[in-house]
Amino acid sequence: MIPETLKKSLQARVASAITAREAAVDVMKELQAHYGWLTDEAVQEAAALLGLSPLQVEELATFYEMIYRRPVGKKVIHVCDSISCWCADCDKIIQYLKDKLGVGLGGTTADGMFTLLPCCCMGMCGDSPAMSVGGVPYGRLTPELVDEILEAERHKV
Amino acid sequence: MPKLIIDDIPVEVAPGTSVLEAARSVGITIPHFCYHPALAIAAACRLCAVKLLDGPVKGIQMSCALPAQDGMVVSTTDPEALKMRALVIEWLMLNHPHDCPVCDEGGECLLQDFTIAGGHSRRRYQGKKRTFQNQYLGEGIHHEMNRCIECYRCVRFYQDYAGGTDFGVMGSAGRVYFGRFQEGALESPFSGNLVDICPTGVFTDKTGRFRARYWDYQFAPSICQHCSVGCNTSPQNFQRETIKIVGRRNDQVNGWFICDRARFDKGYLNDPQRPREPRLDGATCGYDVAVDAAAKSIAEFVRNNGADKLALVGSTRLSLEGMIVLAQVAEAAGGAKVCYFDDAGLQQGSLAAAKLLHEENAAYVKDIEQAQWIALHALDLMEEGPMLALAVRKAFLAGAQIFLVAGDTLPACKALPFKYTSVETLDQVPFEGGGKGVIICGAGSKDPELLAEMASSGAKLVMLQPGPNGFAAALLTQQHAAGPLAELVAARQVQAVVCFEADVPQTLLSDLEVLANADWRRGAVEAKAPIFLPTTTWAESDGTAINYEGRAQRFERSRVAGLPLKGLDPKYYGSATEAVTLHPPRVHRKDVPGGAERDAWQVMAQLIERLGGEPVEPLTGKWRALKSLDPEGEGVRILEMGLGE
Amino acid sequence: MDLPLFRHNRPNRVVTFDEYREEGGFEGLKKAFSGMSPNDVQQAVLDSGLRGRGGAGFATGRKWSFVPRDLPGPRWLICNCDEMEPGTYKDRVLLEHNPYSLIEGMTLACYALGVRHAFIFIRKGYEKAAANLARGMEEAKKAGLLGEHILGSEHSIELDLHLSAGRYICGEETALINALEGKRPNPRSKPPFPAIKGLWQGPTVVNNVETLANVPAIVANGAAWFKGLALNPEGAGSKLFCVSGSVKNRACVELPIGTTLGDIIDGACGGMRDGKKFKACIPGGASTQFLKPEHWNLPMDYDTVAKAGSRLGSGGVIVFDEGHCLVEATLNLINFFARESCGWCTPCREGLPYVKEILTRIENGRGEEDDITILREHVKYLNYTFCALAPGAMAPLDGLLRDFEDEVRDHIVKKKCPLK
Incomplete structure (x- = not known):
């Protein structure tokens, strides 16, 4: 169940859209922000808000890279593996992240803090290799910098 | 009219025709998966590649999405086009399982056909095949996602064509998945069409899986007998059992599709409990013995009580042939009464509708699809004529306004695949002089004055009949001034009945003597009749049905009558002199076990002969024109032939 | 200016x-x-x-x-x-x-x-x-x-x-x-x-x-x-070039249309990183063909780059040095496109993973002579897709087979990546 205030604001968002569907991505993102991931319950709530069936929401949810339909950690690490980051040896950084977090790609750390996901070009090519942690972009990564970032992110609310 | 050349054949087609359809018009089948005549163009599978050698467009093109234009020179056999098509098949086979022998679609699989046709036989790809989890989709359809070739036909049918919202496409790239949000029975009453529309074995008919191969089936063109729409079907039979029923194209009636009732509701055909033996006073007897007894009983009753105290009772389940001959039996019995309806209200409405409709005002399906407004009058469309809901949906999608008049409390309104406005009376439907409007109602139990009011609106009319052959029953009721049985009984005008596929209610039966009963199903009448004559169903007989718009359609015998071989009682295996074993028959029998059923009209004809009448032929006189009706054609509207007058 | x-x-x-x-x-x-x-x-x-x-x-x-x-x-x-x-x-x-x-x-x-x-x-x-x-x-x-x-x-x-x-x-x-x-x-x-x-x-x-x-x-x-504003007579305006890869100074710069490739790399980006040698670059984002050292003085405009067999594209210049294996680079690009396919049409949805499988084998020393033929078939026939995603994906592969076929063959013959 979502709080009444969130529900109201989402209803307002849907009402202001040209068609209800136009607000679908916004609604999914807001519900994901609330639950941490887009739970089955959230899909059903989104459907009710948008006047769609849960399946119709699922059709959209499963298309987008940044909508999570499975549980994720408190913060999701998206590490770029596209060409510019490849040039900057992102493979090493990805391996370092895997080793450090003790998870494979797609895995969530035992403490539920981080989920590690590869992602497509983040538009940080000038600062490759790059990743984002909980939506915050970081570039020019080195193992040392990764250590610092994870430590800081772990304690940042 | 664009003129083009396809494989050296000059072709002229209507503007807007695709190259694929133009080729088809001269007998060239360009391989395709995503293309389906009933669905919007997707151009997704890329199999229908052809090469344009000259004209306004050049090079490799997808023929399904390319409108034919003047001066095009098309090659379907150019090496480049062949290579493209071979690659598409190779791409699809990267992940499709190589296990046709254990797939229920094997033998009727478009992918199988085009894989062979495309010459793909060697696997070059060294990667693994991707796999999916299947979903439970209900008791009708089995789901096997690994076989999917992502042509998107299913979702385009289910959502776009049929208006379902609980099945669709999820994921992207190679993870595209066609299914439901969560496991569960598909909600659309048209879900069964996924079986027909899937070009491979993702959706198969769970009610008949692994019973037989396509080439084992006995087929014949048939007409669904569940409601008065008269959808065209093709029952697939094997060893005296109707295994599956699939839709058969008729653009004037059902297009390509059928509803789930037409497809899945078939258990009664194969029911081992069906009464299959003629009986006399509770004991099995020979068919002729039973007919003789029936004739004798009729003659005796007439002698003792007068012919006018006897009624020959049919129903809307009878074929047109049965209905015609039923009246002749009454005549042969010395002027007995004839009834096609029990209920006075149903008869009145049915008759009024048949009288009101004429060639100009009786809506064609196209009229529904192209209407600007449609009024559904106190009608449970999903019950009385589900396939018309899809025609209404087409109009709705094209912008028509739909009104539901006095129908809010009807149960199936929630399931209607279109949005509508509820109003209380027909007067509240805003239309001017009819326009391109259609009124759809159920004719049975309707006040004839109300029906007449609808007819005077200038709108096209759909008046659904009570029962599959109600229109024919109305015509014959009119012709023979037949009365409803309930009224005749109440007025004590009838003391005894002979029933042919008639479901006389228990309340009437208590005041009646049943001399004989002919039917293919059990019921109260059968229990009361001393003489029982088993008849064939529509699946086992030839006949004619007239649908709600007065369209006569021929159905053909799709299999012989008799008990299905599967589950056959071992008593049929042996002969009188041999012991019963559990092995299939070693002894050749002349008779099909349980195969004594006869077509109702033929039983009637035999009765007429026994009663001293002339041998009869049902489709004579004014019905002669229907004798040559093509079972694979579109049927004929008898209103046009003047037969309805 | x-x-x-x-x-x-x-x-x-x-x-x-x-x-x-x-x-x-x-x-x-x-x-x-x-x-x-x-x-x-x-x-x-x-x-x-x-x-x-x-x-x-x-x-x-x-x-x-x-x-x-x-x-x-x-x-x-x-x-x-x-x-x-x-x-x-x-x-x-x-x-x-x-x-x-x-x-x-x-x-x-x-x-x-x-x-x-x-x-x-x-x-x-x-x-x-x-x-x-x-x-x-x-x-x-x-x-x-x-x-x-x-x-x-x-x-x-x-x-x-x-x-x-x-x-x-x-x-x-x-x-x-x-x-x-x-x-x-x-x-x-x-x-x-x-x-x-x-x-x-x-x-x-x-x-x-x-x-x-x-x-x-x-x-x-x-x-x-x-x-x-453009340096070449046919050109017009300026262009944002965003450079990544083996240059000293990876930056997004605005330069007149018609600026040469060499001037972008040597001028705005301070030359190659760590004294490496320029091997090739992708001039306009992932869906463009490689440019080679011979294009160093090529004025960067739509038609000039097209004439050189590539596309100006988005202006995303990715620079490779002689230490980069272009088979692996192309594999990386194909992997991106395969992942980002929407799944609508067959060639893109199935063909890109096919290409990916082949390039993966070649890069890992398990390539076969036939593979080059199959790759070329894809370069040609992945042009007949529903949208431009797969044709875009084929651009670098086309470039690889056109300009660096020897490098691909080297992988197959030596049964390993020659740069590893």
Whole structure:
């Protein structure tokens, strides 16, 4: 169940859209922000808000890279593996992240803090290799910098 | 009219025709998966590649999405086009399982056909095949996602064509998945069409899986007998059992599709409990013995009580042939009464509708699809004529306004695949002089004055009949001034009945003597009749049905009558002199076990002969024109032939 | 020279509304609203020779001219800021430094096209750019430069942000329209083209951020001025080049159209990194062919790069040195495209993973002679897809087989990557 205030604001968002569907991505993102991931319950709530069936929401949810339909950690690490980051040896950084977090790609750390996901070009090519942690972009990564970032992110609310 | 050349054949087609359809018009089948005549163009599978050698467009093109234009020179056999098509098949086979022998679609699989046709036989790809989890989709359809070739036909049918919202496409790239949000029975009453529309074995008919191969089936063109729409079907039979029923194209009636009732509701055909033996006073007897007894009983009753105290009772389940001959039996019995309806209200409405409709005002399906407004009058469309809901949906999608008049409390309104406005009376439907409007109602139990009011609106009319052959029953009721049985009984005008596929209610039966009963199903009448004559169903007989718009359609015998071989009682295996074993028959029998059923009209004809009448032929006189009706054609509207007058 | 896009940029922050105005910002808008007809604005853009900066390079003025002006119902303008082409980050850099050129450019485009409501479609991850735009739009509204009755005229123009959730295919204009409508972002079939039937079935123009951001300067300074910015006679304007890979100074720079490849790398980027040797580069984002050392002095313009067998594309220059294995680089690119396929049409959905499997084997020393044949078949036949994603994916593979076939063969013969 979502709080009444969130529900109201989402209803307002849907009402202001040209068609209800136009607000679908916004609604999914807001519900994901609330639950941490887009739970089955959230899909059903989104459907009710948008006047769609849960399946119709699922059709959209499963298309987008940044909508999570499975549980994720408190913060999701998206590490770029596209060409510019490849040039900057992102493979090493990805391996370092895997080793450090003790998870494979797609895995969530035992403490539920981080989920590690590869992602497509983040538009940080000038600062490759790059990743984002909980939506915050970081570039020019080195193992040392990764250590610092994870430590800081772990304690940042 | 664009003129083009396809494989050296000059072709002229209507503007807007695709190259694929133009080729088809001269007998060239360009391989395709995503293309389906009933669905919007997707151009997704890329199999229908052809090469344009000259004209306004050049090079490799997808023929399904390319409108034919003047001066095009098309090659379907150019090496480049062949290579493209071979690659598409190779791409699809990267992940499709190589296990046709254990797939229920094997033998009727478009992918199988085009894989062979495309010459793909060697696997070059060294990667693994991707796999999916299947979903439970209900008791009708089995789901096997690994076989999917992502042509998107299913979702385009289910959502776009049929208006379902609980099945669709999820994921992207190679993870595209066609299914439901969560496991569960598909909600659309048209879900069964996924079986027909899937070009491979993702959706198969769970009610008949692994019973037989396509080439084992006995087929014949048939007409669904569940409601008065008269959808065209093709029952697939094997060893005296109707295994599956699939839709058969008729653009004037059902297009390509059928509803789930037409497809899945078939258990009664194969029911081992069906009464299959003629009986006399509770004991099995020979068919002729039973007919003789029936004739004798009729003659005796007439002698003792007068012919006018006897009624020959049919129903809307009878074929047109049965209905015609039923009246002749009454005549042969010395002027007995004839009834096609029990209920006075149903008869009145049915008759009024048949009288009101004429060639100009009786809506064609196209009229529904192209209407600007449609009024559904106190009608449970999903019950009385589900396939018309899809025609209404087409109009709705094209912008028509739909009104539901006095129908809010009807149960199936929630399931209607279109949005509508509820109003209380027909007067509240805003239309001017009819326009391109259609009124759809159920004719049975309707006040004839109300029906007449609808007819005077200038709108096209759909008046659904009570029962599959109600229109024919109305015509014959009119012709023979037949009365409803309930009224005749109440007025004590009838003391005894002979029933042919008639479901006389228990309340009437208590005041009646049943001399004989002919039917293919059990019921109260059968229990009361001393003489029982088993008849064939529509699946086992030839006949004619007239649908709600007065369209006569021929159905053909799709299999012989008799008990299905599967589950056959071992008593049929042996002969009188041999012991019963559990092995299939070693002894050749002349008779099909349980195969004594006869077509109702033929039983009637035999009765007429026994009663001293002339041998009869049902489709004579004014019905002669229907004798040559093509079972694979579109049927004929008898209103046009003047037969309805 | 005073190039139009980056001239307002501050080193480490976004330019303020006042700074932008002081430096001549919104002069184009004022000029247009005080005496130019919508047609004049469109003509200026047409005359300027501005070409689509998103990658395809189609003449912007011509694209606008396809929009029928006599149809009833609304027309739409969408700014495509779904910048997800690997190696491309120019729109982000532009918007993180200056959202106003885009806002002014969109307002001008709306004026020219008779659009009342326009959208900016922004990819996931560009929240900073989105925030700048949101603030900039508020400021412009307050100043009467956007919203109701712009500059006191009868023209009202509304701008809306649409924040996406991350998919490369949304950058394809018809997929973008579906995404904006809240449908699955599969591309639509063309025809009908968006200019006739696009967003909610209305006539729609979709332009890239950089394209629209050029419009104010064109209107303010005239088409001739813009044309004159280019170094080559056929060219027009400037281009944002965003360089990554083996250069000393990876940067997004604005340079005149016609600047040579060598000048971009040696001049703006300070040369190759660590004294490495230039082996090849991808000049315009992931879906373009390789350029080689012989192209060092190639003027970077749409037609010149096309003549050299590649595309100027988005201006995302990815530089490889002699230590880079181009089989692996191509594999990386194909992996991206395979992952980002929408799954609609067969060749893209199935063909790209096929190519990926083959390149993976070759890179890992398990390649076979037949593989090159199969790859070439894909290069040719993946052109017949529903949209341009797979043909784009084939561009680097085509380049690899054309220019570096020896390197591929070396992998197969030596049964290993020769660079490892």
